[in-house]
Amino acid sequence: MKKLLIIAAGIALLMTGCNKEIPLTVNDRDGNTYKVIKIGKQVWMAQNLNVRTEDSWCYDDNPANCEKYGRLYTWDAAAKACPEGWRLPSKDEWEDLFDAVGGSMSAAKKLKSTYGWKEDDGESGNGTDDFAFTALPAGARDKRVGSFDEGYITRFWSSTEISADLLYNMGLSNSGSADLGSNGKSFGISVRCIFD
DSSP, rough: OOHOOOOOOOHHHHHHSSOOOSSSSETTTTOOOEEEEETTTEESSOOOOOOOTTTOOOOGGHHOOOOOOOOOOHHHHHTTTTTTEEEOOOOHHHHHHHHTTTTHHHHHHHHHHHSSOOTTTOOOOOOOOOTTTBBOOOOOTTTTTTOOOTTTTTEEEEEEESSEEEEEEEEEEEESOOOOEEEEEEEEBOOOOEOO
8 A cells, every 4th residue: 555655646746847837927038027827738828029139120110010000020030039838839830729729710719809901891800818818919010011900910930940941930810710831031020929
């Protein structure tokens, strides 16, 4: 019996060591604090990353937009921007998020903020934000044309490459479903970090 108790205690200790404590908030190297949420088995930042790096911008180069939406990052900048213990999610992890909220059609509504999205054909583009993910319509940036589509879209980088210059991202728009699209590495889009 004593041997069985020792084995059980050892297993419990090992299992405790495997579980990381989930933080309530996380700070980046600039001192910004982000809310943390759990959706399904995943732990996410509940706000867009806003740490200043080379090759990151505020929408329309307006600092107020960084406060509102976070920064827009090239993929190379995004890959190094998450706080320690956090990282860019993979394509599969974005798909797992869709599954956890009821699929890509549900994700389009349930992950979007309840404000800020422009109307589409007379209907509100706002979401229900059922999981406190609070995806805001941050738009994007292309080095040739500058910032565009604030109020209409948001895209988040993934860590999964399609080719040397193309990567998957998760996108939401003011209409339609959530999708896994792609962008070139020099494109400027938002970052949501996932707990490692």
